[in-house]
Amino acid sequence: MKNIRLIHKWLSLVVVLQLLIWIGSGLFFNLMDGDKTSGNQNRQQVRSNFTFAHQDLILPKFELFTKETQSIKLITLLAQPYYLLNPQQALYRYLTNDYSLINAYSGQVVIIDQSMATAIALKSYTGSRNVASVKKLIPPIDDLPKEQNETWQVNINDELNTSIYVDAGSGQIINHVNDDKRFADLFFMLHFMDYGSLGNFNNWQIIFFSLLMLVLSLSGFIWVIDLTRKGRYKIVKT
Amino acid sequence: MSFSNTSRKIHKWLMLLLSIQFLIWSISGLYMVVFDIDYIHGDSLIVEDKSVIDHQQINYSFSELLIDYPTAKNVELSTFVGTSIYRFTVQSEQGPNKVMLDPKNGKKIPDINESMAVKVANYYYQGDAEIADIILLTQQAPFELSARHLPVWRVDFDDFARSTLYISVGSGEIVTRRHQFWRIFDLMFSLHVMDYEDEDPANNLLLWVALFSMLAVISGMVLTYYRVIKIRLPKNKKSAFKDLSQKQGVK
Numbered sequence: 001m002k003n004i005r006l007i008h009k010w011l012s013l014v015v016v017l018q019l020l021i022w023i024g025s026g027l028f029f030n031l032m033d034g035d036k037t038s039g040n041q042n043r044q045q046v047r048s049n050f051t052f053a054h055q056d057l058i059l060p061k062f063e064l065f066t067k068e069t070q071s072i073k074l075i076t077l078l079a080q081p082y083y084l085l086n087p088q089q090a091l092y093r094y095l096t097n098d099y100s101l102i103n104a105y106s107g108q109v110v111i112i113d114q115s116m117a118t119a120i121a122l123k124s125y126t127g128s129r130n131v132a133s134v135k136k137l138i139p140p141i142d143d144l145p146k147e148q149n150e151t152w153q154v155n156i157n158d159e160l161n162t163s164i165y166v167d168a169g170s171g172q173i174i175n176h177v178n179d180d181k182r183f184a185d186l187f188f189m190l191h192f193m194d195y196g197s198l199g200n201f202n203n204w205q206i207i208f209f210s211l212l213m214l215v216l217s218l219s220g221f222i223w224v225i226d227l228t229r230k231g232r233y234k235i236v237k238t
Numbered sequence: 239m240s241f242s243n244t245s246r247k248i249h250k251w252l253m254l255l256l257s258i259q260f261l262i263w264s265i266s267g268l269y270m271v272v273f274d275i276d277y278i279h280g281d282s283l284i285v286e287d288k289s290v291i292d293h294q295q296i297n298y299s300f301s302e303l304l305i306d307y308p309t310a311k312n313v314e315l316s317t318f319v320g321t322s323i324y325r326f327t328v329q330s331e332q333g334p335n336k337v338m339l340d341p342k343n344g345k346k347i348p349d350i351n352e353s354m355a356v357k358v359a360n361y362y363y364q365g366d367a368e369i370a371d372i373i374l375l376t377q378q379a380p381f382e383l384s385a386r387h388l389p390v391w392r393v394d395f396d397d398f399a400r401s402t403l404y405i406s407v408g409s410g411e412i413v414t415r416r417h418q419f420w421r422i423f424d425l426m427f428s429l430h431v432m433d434y435e436d437e438d439p440a441n442n443l444l445l446w447v448a449l450f451s452m453l454a455v456i457s458g459m460v461l462t463y464y465r466v467i468k469i470r471l472p473k474n475k476k477s478a479f480k481d482l483s484q485k486q487g488v489k
Contacts, residue, residue: 012462019455022267027448030441057301068290071316074300083300087290089316091281104300192271201271210268217264221257233254 001226008219015212018193025191032184039181042127042162046173057081057104074104077171078119082110084170096148099169112171117152121164124173125156132157136168143177143185145199245460252454259432259447266426278423280415283401285364289317296322298344306344307337315341318410319361323347325409333386336408349407355391359403362412367397374407382421387413 035041057074073084081104090097101110112120114134122129132155141147143163150168155161160178167174188194192201193209227233253260276282296315303324304310310326311334317323324339338347350358355372371394379385380392382402389407394400399417406413428434432444 009462009466012458013466016455016459016462020452020459023448023452023455027445027452030445030448057299057304070287070290071314072291073315074313089287091286200275202274203271206271207268210264210271214261214264214268217257217260220253221261224253224257227250228254233251 001222004219004222004226008216008223011212011216011219015209015216018209019213019216021190025187028184028187029191032187036180037184039162039176039178041160041178041180042125042156042158043176044124044126046123058107075171078116078123081105082171093167093172093174094144094146094148097169099167101169101171112152112166112168114152116171117166117168118154120166120171120173121152121154124176125162125164127156127158127162130157131155140197141165142197143182144175145194145197147174242460242464245457245464248457249454249461252450252457256447256451256454260451262429266430269426270423270430273419273423278420280401280417280420283364283403283415283417284362284412287317287362289320291315291317291322296341298324298339298341302344303339310337319358323410325411336406336411338409347410350391350405350410352391354410355393355405358405358410358412359391359393359395363395363401363403365395365397365401367395367401370394370396375404382416382424383414390414 069085069087070089071086073086075082075084083102083104085100085102087098087100101112102108103110110116114136117136118131118134122131134155135153137151137153139147139149139151141151141153143153144151144165147165151174152166152168154164154166156164158178160180162176162178164176165174166172189197192203193206194201194203195205196203300313300315303313303326307326307328309328311328313324313326315322315324318325318338322341324341326337326339327334328337329335339345340347352372352374356369359369359372371392373392374389375383375392376389379388379390383390383392383404387404387406390413391405391407393403393405395402399419401415401417403412404414404416405411432441432447434443435441
């Protein structure tokens with residue numbers, strides 16, 4: 001029992017700060033407003049229910065493809081139809097993808113430039129459309145730790161400093177991120193000990209501290225049982 | 239009563255009630271960080287499909303498809319079990335419906351039947367275990383599957399992790415992958431956030447337990463300071479001696 005108490009005391013010294021962070025951030029998750037921290041206060045669904053000029057769609061000219069293709073999607077961007085070609089479909093969207101975008105009327109290959117990215121971003125945004133800056137980012141991207149693809153960042157001059165992220169390859173909206181979401185993400189980073197900001201919780205430091213924490217809890221639990229057995233939990237003062 | 243003594247009492251009494259939850263938090267937290275999240279998601283259950291669209295076989299164009307199915311949404315030409323396929327959704331009274339077409343002639347590919355589901359499961363499953371069970375689910379989704387995927391074939395494999403693939407009847411796609419370690423992860427997550435009452439968004443139980451835990455940890459921190467740090471500081475040697483002699487009953 002003496003050793004258990006010794007372990008408990010010394011481990012507490014090592015773990016205590018992270019333990020406070022864990023409980024503090026856990027409390028924050030419990031109290032936070034999920035709608036506010038989603039980053040989507042000013043996001044709107046981009047509707048695409050207009051009719052195509054079907055007869056004008058050209059079948060993708062396969063002989064023009066330089067790469068073999070796994071998937072061709074018919075998508076709409078800014079009310080225009082496009083074929084989105086993917087040579088190697090990754091399991092998740094954020095993994096490296098090598099899209100080609102082809103105008104479905106003309107058959108021309110389209111590269112999403114700054115003005116197109118800005119227009120796509122603003123279509124998904126409801127607030128005052130005051131663009132502060134537009135940048136093409138190469139991963140790693142602070143707001144999107146998992147993202148592996150080049151991404152347009154359209155920064156809006158609003159109260160929450162909203163950034164709209166557009167996949168530079170496909171033109172799809174990845175995410176809206178604002179200061180409320182960034183604030184919540186800080187707590188996730190702390191809770192997951194993701195101090196390298198890799199966007200995951202399978203890092204060695206959290207595994208190490210979780211192990212120490214388990215030993216701390218276990219030794220404390222044994223201590224409580226020991227105190228109970230020795231009759232040290234008494235309401236009346238002796 | 240000294241500050242140290244008050245902290246000791248607070249820590250001792252709070253932990254009588256909270257130590258079990260601390261143990262649960264530690265065990266569930268350790269489980270969730272030790273298992274790689276991609277493994278938990280079942281990414282390694284399925285093969286990376288390398289099949290590409292064979293453009294010799296595409297005789298039916300996107301425009302023809304949209305003329306035949308004017309309400310089609312999310313139209314995609316891709317591959318399915320190694321051959322080219324069109325997939326899209328049409329809105330029906332029951333909700334969105336998945337449709338498959340053969341790009342050779344534009345003919346509808348029928349819903350996935352049992353033997354086709356077996357073929358799909360064996361094609362995409364990464365491993366050599368046999369299929370243990372296959373059932374069609376139409377009405378009720380199990381807890382590990384979102385009801386929007388129904389109807390689906392549930393294909394269980396006879397492997398170590400008791401893997402299950404869910405195959406959409408309408409699209410033939412593998413809509414969900416599960417195995418025993420995911421199921422345990424799900425349980426661990428519920429324990430970690432004290433989700434004992436189903437779908438209670440406020441989760442006041444967690445709030446109060448976490449608040450008292452904060453107090454318990456702060457009181458523990460005070461104890462750590464007094465019992466581990468302060469008694470070792472040189473200028474407090476005297477009080478450390480006093481503390482020790484008190485413990486041993488020497489006055």
